[in-house]
Amino acid sequence: MLTLIFSTGFQSPALGTNFPIFYATGMVPFLMFNDISGKLAMSLLFSKPLLAYPAVTYLDAIIARFLVNMLTQVLVAYITLGGILLAFDTRLLPDYTTVVAAFSFTALLALGVGTMNCYLFTRFPVWQRIWSILMRPMFIISCIFFLFETIPQPYRDILWYNPLVHIVGLVRRGFYANYDASYVSILYLLGLALALFMAGLLLLRRQHRTLLNDG
Template identity: 30%
Template structure:
């Protein structure tokens, strides 16, 4: 009986995640191909707008000789983190009535959204690379293994913070607005538009504990062979993401019965 129940549980879990993903896709994409284009174009337009503005103003890249590449190497990791951590949280608020079904837990909603955001980010990056190649912008990283390691750390960071945000928002929906402000602060301070190692030592001592900045610095060391960050601690975004993931899952298990009360 135990041997047959495990595949059944896995099948049920798979069906729940699949149903939640399809529901989120239809809701967010408005059930049409135009909705899909909007979902992809929105984050892509953010990145391209920053690139166009800085290029039009004639600004030089803080590092390297390509402002589009510099902006992209900062904006892509930030996009992955911010979209995951924010939309996972919002999915809890949007799908809260589904928690009344006994087979659906808040973690199902969170993980379903996480998978969607990872796929969306992958599509956005592919489109961005194609646009850069069409424009003749060199996009090949110096060390692809480092780039993929940084992306993994960024996904883990977004997943952990997203789950923690989702649990907080389940009890305090106003946190969704508060976190939007946090995202703005993180954007300004994450090193997208500046070289953190060039800042005064006092500023570096504060920013060294910025997990998103650490992920971006890690990502850039994979793209620029001569990018030597004095702040980079590759273990930090991994540890931060894992800790947030553990705290979020632990809180969900402890407060599972109180979320709907």
């Protein structure tokens, strides 16, 4: 529905000739990140009854929720993107190695952000509302509707630090053979995701029992 609505105003996409695939290559990874990280952030609260059993740990709850939601989102991405490629004459020959790598980094980033927010949501309940507010403009500033290269300076340098910009750029590099997305930094994505994941695990390891008892 969103594709139909926005395609009326964006007859000529920034890449290629088909707006639905251009929009989907930005929207699908964004929704994948948003869903996985959001469900992971609530995993400690959702699994509180199970965590009363000594055999079940906070890490079990995080891993289980990550796997379920990641597989769900991968299926959604496969159906959505594959359906568009079949339904429209996009004239694209995707590089599936790059596409798989892009969605793998999307899941990894969601794991890092979700694990860190799992601690923050439980320790500071107000952070859940703050995070919800912060994520609203991300829909606009994650290069879903436009290309990173079209943003004027100095805003481009500021927007570079948004990791979702790198994710979307990497996905589009995989679908569009003529799009290099040279601004994408794999090291930045990997470093940020692992740093947040390790910090979140460390905080949860030290305080998860206290957090559950306080809740």
